[in-house]
Amino acid sequence: xxxxxxxxxxxxxxxxxxxxxxxxxxxxxxxxxxxxxxxxxxxxxxxxxxxxxxxxxxxxxxxxxxxxxxxxxxxxxxxxxxxxxxxxxxxxxxxxxxxxxxxxxxxxxxxxxxxxxxxxxxxxxxxxxxxxxxxxx
Numbered sequence: 001x002x003x004x005x006x007x008x009x010x011x012x013x014x015x016x017x018x019x020x021x022x023x024x025x026x027x028x029x030x031x032x033x034x035x036x037x038x039x040x041x042x043x044x045x046x047x048x049x050x051x052x053x054x055x056x057x058x059x060x061x062x063x064x065x066x067x068x069x070x071x072x073x074x075x076x077x078x079x080x081x082x083x084x085x086x087x088x089x090x091x092x093x094x095x096x097x098x099x100x101x102x103x104x105x106x107x108x109x110x111x112x113x114x115x116x117x118x119x120x121x122x123x124x125x126x127x128x129x130x131x132x133x134x135x136x137x
Contacts, residue, residue: 005135010053010056010057010131011053021045048120049123052123052124055120056127056128059124070083070131070132070135073086073087073128084129084132084133087128087129088129090121090125091122091125091126091129094119094121094122094125097118098115098119098122101118102115
C-alpha cells in the first residue's frame with residue numbers, strides 16, 4: 001500500500017466525518033434555542049481531524065519515505081513485536097504522557113510539545129493502527 005493509498009484512506013475517513021457533521025448540522029437547524037447551529041464539539045472534531053491529517057502527512061514523509069507508509073512501524077518485527085503491538089506501545093506512551101500532563105501538580109519539562117500535540121499523536125496512532133489493519137484484509 002503506497003503513500004497515495006494511505007492518503008486516500010485518510011481523505012475517505014475525514015470525508016465520511018465531514019458528511020456526518022453536515023447531516024447533524026442540517027438536522028438541528030431551525031429549532032430555535034435548541035438549534036445546534038454552532039456545535040463546539042463538532043467544530044473541534046473537524047479542526048482536530050484536519051490538523052491531524054496535516055501532521056500525519058508530514059510525518060509519513062519523514063518516517064516512511066518509501067512505497068510502504070508503514071515501513072517504520074514494521075521495524076518492530078525485527079524486535080519480535082508485531083506491528084499492531086508496536087503501534088499500541090506508542091499509543092500507551094502518549095496516554096501516559098497525557099495522564100501526567102493533566103495532573104495540575106506535574107511540572108512539564110518538555111516545553112515544545114503541548115498536551116494538544118500529544119493528543120493529536122494519539123489520534124494519529126489510532127488512525128494508523130486502523131489503516132494498517134485495513135490494508136491487511
